[in-house]
Amino acid sequence: MDAMPPPVSTTVGSNGRGPTAADEAYARLREDIVRGRLMPNQRLVEVDLAVTLGVGRTAVRTVLARLEQEGLVVHEPNRGARVRMVTEAEALEITQARGALEALAAREAAEKATPAEVAFMRETLAQMSACLKAGDLLAYSDGNARMHAKIIESSRHSTATRLIAGLKAQMVRFQYRTVLVPGRSARSLVEHTRIVDAIEAADPDAAEAAMRYHLSHVADTLREMTSAHAQHRASPPHLVHF
Amino acid sequence: MDAMPPPVSTTVGSNGRGPTAADEAYARLREDIVRGRLMPNQRLVEVDLAVTLGVGRTAVRTVLARLEQEGLVVHEPNRGARVRMVTEAEALEITQARGALEALAAREAAEKATPAEVAFMRETLAQMSACLKAGDLLAYSDGNARMHAKIIESSRHSTATRLIAGLKAQMVRFQYRTVLVPGRSARSLVEHTRIVDAIEAADPDAAEAAMRYHLSHVADTLREMTSAHAQHRASPPHLVHF
DNA sequence: GGTCAAAATATTGTCGACAATCTGCTCGAC
DNA sequence: GTCGAGCAGATTGTCGACAATATTTTGACC
Numbered sequence: 001m002d003a004m005p006p007p008v009s010t011t012v013g014s015n016g017r018g019p020t021a022a023d024e025a026y027a028r029l030r031e032d033i034v035r036g037r038l039m040p041n042q043r044l045v046e047v048d049l050a051v052t053l054g055v056g057r058t059a060v061r062t063v064l065a066r067l068e069q070e071g072l073v074v075h076e077p078n079r080g081a082r083v084r085m086v087t088e089a090e091a092l093e094i095t096q097a098r099g100a101l102e103a104l105a106a107r108e109a110a111e112k113a114t115p116a117e118v119a120f121m122r123e124t125l126a127q128m129s130a131c132l133k134a135g136d137l138l139a140y141s142d143g144n145a146r147m148h149a150k151i152i153e154s155s156r157h158s159t160a161t162r163l164i165a166g167l168k169a170q171m172v173r174f175q176y177r178t179v180l181v182p183g184r185s186a187r188s189l190v191e192h193t194r195i196v197d198a199i200e201a202a203d204p205d206a207a208e209a210a211m212r213y214h215l216s217h218v219a220d221t222l223r224e225m226t227s228a229h230a231q232h233r234a235s236p237p238h239l240v241h242f
Numbered sequence: 243m244d245a246m247p248p249p250v251s252t253t254v255g256s257n258g259r260g261p262t263a264a265d266e267a268y269a270r271l272r273e274d275i276v277r278g279r280l281m282p283n284q285r286l287v288e289v290d291l292a293v294t295l296g297v298g299r300t301a302v303r304t305v306l307a308r309l310e311q312e313g314l315v316v317h318e319p320n321r322g323a324r325v326r327m328v329t330e331a332e333a334l335e336i337t338q339a340r341g342a343l344e345a346l347a348a349r350e351a352a353e354k355a356t357p358a359e360v361a362f363m364r365e366t367l368a369q370m371s372a373c374l375k376a377g378d379l380l381a382y383s384d385g386n387a388r389m390h391a392k393i394i395e396s397s398r399h400s401t402a403t404r405l406i407a408g409l410k411a412q413m414v415r416f417q418y419r420t421v422l423v424p425g426r427s428a429r430s431l432v433e434h435t436r437i438v439d440a441i442e443a444a445d446p447d448a449a450e451a452a453m454r455y456h457l458s459h460v461a462d463t464l465r466e467m468t469s470a471h472a473q474h475r476a477s478p479p480h481l482v483h484f
Numbered sequence: 485g486g487t488c489a490a491a492a493t494a495t496t497g498t499c500g501a502c503a504a505t506c507t508g509c510t511c512g513a514c
Numbered sequence: 515g516t517c518g519a520g521c522a523g524a525t526t527g528t529c530g531a532c533a534a535t536a537t538t539t540t541g542a543c544c
Binding site for chain 2: 019020022058061069070071090093097100101157158162
Binding site for chain 4: 320
């Protein structure tokens, strides 16, 4: 599972202008949060971060303001910042919103994907199928991520891309690697195949419908797992499987 | 047309803690941008803003960092910040993304709207109809905005609400009041009615489909107007009519 | 009038100091 | 033992100064 890239920066970096200290610190701290190296509700103390990130307090405050705006950090006046806790209810919402946007992206990909991109999707499908046969669910999960990333990239829809990246960044708590819901991967492979078929056929309506079908099952899976989790605190952490 | 509220703040304001100087300055500057009081590409000079907003440069820098992250401002190292220009191509993307999210919101509204909320929608429909008969397109436009806001509010989907608000804030350049595309309002009223019918009937699939139908026509209208605009520089500014 | 280099000006990026606020601990009163 | 006041320590919020960078202006030269 790759780390999510930071959002497309509105800090214009053209003409040889180097990044500010805050830019690099932002990328680092964001990655630490997204990768789960910092835990939900963990205190983010300016002075400590300044030391860790190798910048001054000014830059840290800029970074925290940005991360707060992005929804990864919560801040209380005079009490500092913490890594924001995403509840399971919100995770479901994020999944739904992400689903709506990924359906749009699939539609756009059906109109814009190049033959090379479609070939990549086909190859990824083959790899995912092989992983499934070999029972290697972790590698399947990686293939799954590559598939979704390629579809989004092929859409060339910068707004959807930006929003999806932001939503993904907030789901770190729900992305531990583990065994998937039984049977989910096999169904997911069929669903992914239908999506790629539609994209390859340059059929936007079919691509969107296939993606929506796929993602409605993802949301259903999350809903079930959330419900099961509430009833059995001992259930293992899980991966939300797009 | 109401100003868009700032995004739900992750600055926790409980237990009597007052807002920071940056919080209030952020709200003010954001409103100035969203309301079109500041123009695309306009320079945002820290010292000037400090005077205008009545805060110090520290707070201004925090505000600009937040607005940059939100996509309303662009920033170049050592060259300062500007109000971000949204191109017509991006406006179309934003409309599409917003459409996908509003369809999700309509679906959720169909499951969660209270009788009072539905009554408000009915009343708004009646007002919009009366405005249409009276030829008062500005008032129709206001009704339209109220309708959409109520649907989103009824969805109780905080993630969709948050994303939609952010997208709306970026569309200020495309929100001048003027006469709508001929015949668009009449069709829009029918479309709105179908949405409300589905919400009232607690039918999520129908609500979503009706909203998607409505919004696909909005995107088409924007596409046409964009195309016409490119061909005829003299065409008047227009309102993107959701 | 045009070009170029240097100087002046405007502005951003950063720092350290200090004020303000919050939390936790200690101690005395009851 | 409980409660409240006071204090110390931790941390955030803010300021002003200065360094760094970019842009504009000025003056010399052709």
